[in-house]
Amino acid sequence: MKLYGQGRAAIADDAATAQRLGWGARRRSRPHPDLILAPREGDPRREPWIAPPWYRPGLGLDLLRRRPASRPHWTYLAEAPGVVRGLGDLAKPVETRSWSVGLAGLGRVGGVAATILAAAPSRLSGIRELLIHDVDAANQQRWLLELGSIARWRGRGELPLVRVARPGEMFTRCDAFLFAATDGVPPLGTRGEVRLVQLAPNRTILSGFLAEARRAAFAGLFLIVSDPVEWLAQSVFFDSNSDRQGRFVGDGMAPERIAGLGLGVMWARSLAAARRQGWSDAVARAGAAYGPHSAEVVAFDDVASPDRKRSERLSRAARECNFKVRDLGHLPYVGPGVSSVGLMLPPLLAGREVLASVFVDGIYFGAPARLTWGLHPTARRMGGEVWTALGGLHARLQTQARALGLLWP
Numbered sequence: 001m002k003l004y005g006q007g008r009a010a011i012a013d014d015a016a017t018a019q020r021l022g023w024g025a026r027r028r029s030r031p032h033p034d035l036i037l038a039p040r041e042g043d044p045r046r047e048p049w050i051a052p053p054w055y056r057p058g059l060g061l062d063l064l065r066r067r068p069a070s071r072p073h074w075t076y077l078a079e080a081p082g083v084v085r086g087l088g089d090l091a092k093p094v095e096t097r098s099w100s101v102g103l104a105g106l107g108r109v110g111g112v113a114a115t116i117l118a119a120a121p122s123r124l125s126g127i128r129e130l131l132i133h134d135v136d137a138a139n140q141q142r143w144l145l146e147l148g149s150i151a152r153w154r155g156r157g158e159l160p161l162v163r164v165a166r167p168g169e170m171f172t173r174c175d176a177f178l179f180a181a182t183d184g185v186p187p188l189g190t191r192g193e194v195r196l197v198q199l200a201p202n203r204t205i206l207s208g209f210l211a212e213a214r215r216a217a218f219a220g221l222f223l224i225v226s227d228p229v230e231w232l233a234q235s236v237f238f239d240s241n242s243d244r245q246g247r248f249v250g251d252g253m254a255p256e257r258i259a260g261l262g263l264g265v266m267w268a269r270s271l272a273a274a275r276r277q278g279w280s281d282a283v284a285r286a287g288a289a290y291g292p293h294s295a296e297v298v299a300f301d302d303v304a305s306p307d308r309k310r311s312e313r314l315s316r317a318a319r320e321c322n323f324k325v326r327d328l329g330h331l332p333y334v335g336p337g338v339s340s341v342g343l344m345l346p347p348l349l350a351g352r353e354v355l356a357s358v359f360v361d362g363i364y365f366g367a368p369a370r371l372t373w374g375l376h377p378t379a380r381r382m383g384g385e386v387w388t389a390l391g392g393l394h395a396r397l398q399t400q401a402r403a404l405g406l407l408w409p
């Protein structure tokens with residue numbers, strides 16, 4: 001096996017990619033690399049570009065229930081030009097895990113999320129600095145002052161440093177970027193769909209951030225909080241990797257470095273319903289939510305052996321709670337800011353299992369997932385009815401993605 005690259009990652013038997021990276025043959029004096037990556041065959045429009053050794057190509061949605069494989073090496077798809085940024089990132093030395101997090105959009109949801117992140121000691125959250133940005137200068141200054149006013153009386157453990165940053169600077173500094181901006185949330189009294197209607201305006205806002213990310217050759221995590229969560233995550237992948245004619249080029253963001261954060265609050269709403277029934281301990285242990293941050297989300301009391309009635313009740317709670325808050329005359333944002341982002345991001349960054357919408361067979365799909373450089377779903381034993389429901393849901397979402405023009409032909 002011929003290795004290339006002097007960093008903590010080396011690639012095996014691929015002189016062409018090594019040349020694109022500017023990596024020479026690995027010197028004998030170098031220590032053995034932490035990671036060896038080998039090229040693999042695959043479709044960069046449907047599969048992660050860089051995958052850990054346990055990843056089994058071609059499994060599609062089965063990734064949600066099949067146990068990981070044990071292969072000797074990491075793998076990558078050499079034909080996506082953007083993969084070189086990821087390989088370069090993997091080869092960098094790993095500092096003691098300490099993250100710089102960027103957050104764009106300091107509205108109701110972004111503000112609550114920022115508050116939780118700014119109040120968690122860095123040694124617990126893994127976040128050393130929080131870079132904030134809002135297009136409204138007064139609002140941005142207000143949040144700088146508010147977040148700067150968070151401190152603990154002689155508390156142990158430093159809180160993250162909060163600074164303002166323009167998008168360009170954000171992408172050169174941060175390791176993970178959160179997008180929580182919106183052109184506008186449909187007002188109270190709106191009947192029906194309140195998320196999908198935000199796609200076109202929020203995709204336009206996102207395009208400015210994607211241009212900055214490209215300029216900075218950003219290889220960090222790109223996390224979507226704004227609605228519609230999964231379609232905006234899909235837009236990041238689609239728009240950053242298409243040419244002007246909408247053809248796949250593959251020089252943008254790697255799909256496994258993009259994710260949506262919206263399933264956390266759905267699950268929290270299901271758990272609240274379970275608590276009211278007195279089942280929450282069992283549900284918290286064996287249940288889970290899947291699918292999008294929308295009225296199509298599904299929740300199960302026990303993924304391996306679900307009870308139909310209980311699961312329906314949990315799904316209904318996840319789907320309807322936002323309308324209940326709206327009917328009381330308020331927009332829901334505390335549960336979302338805390339459960340989808342504030343309490344989800346630190347374990348996500350630490351590589352623990354979280355709920356997130358991650359790339360599964362070409363689209364972003366909410367599921368228990370884990371960060372191993374990229375974000376991948378974690379498999380668990382599944383009852384037949386769960387598997388049937390998820391298969392149908394994933395297929396419907398794929399059709400919808402095509403209808404929205406978010407899949408390449």
Ligand SMILES: NC(=O)c1ccc[n+]([C@@H]2O[C@H](COP(=O)([O-])OP(=O)(O)OC[C@H]3O[C@@H](n4cnc5c(N)ncnc54)[C@H](O)[C@@H]3O)[C@@H](O)[C@H]2O)c1
Pocket residue numbers: 104105106107108109110111133134135136139180181182183184185195198205224225226227228229261262263265293331332333336337340
């Ligand atoms: N993921 C979840 O769990 C979840 C839950 C509820 C709502 N949401 C969604 O989160 C998004 C934010 O909701 P909100 O209630 O905080 O909205 P909001 O209107 O209160 O705040 C939006 C913020 O974005 C800022 N903004 C607009 N354009 C910008 C730009 N170009 N650059 C930087 N900032 C910009 C605005 O100035 C404003 O401060 C919405 O799409 C909402 O539907 C997500």
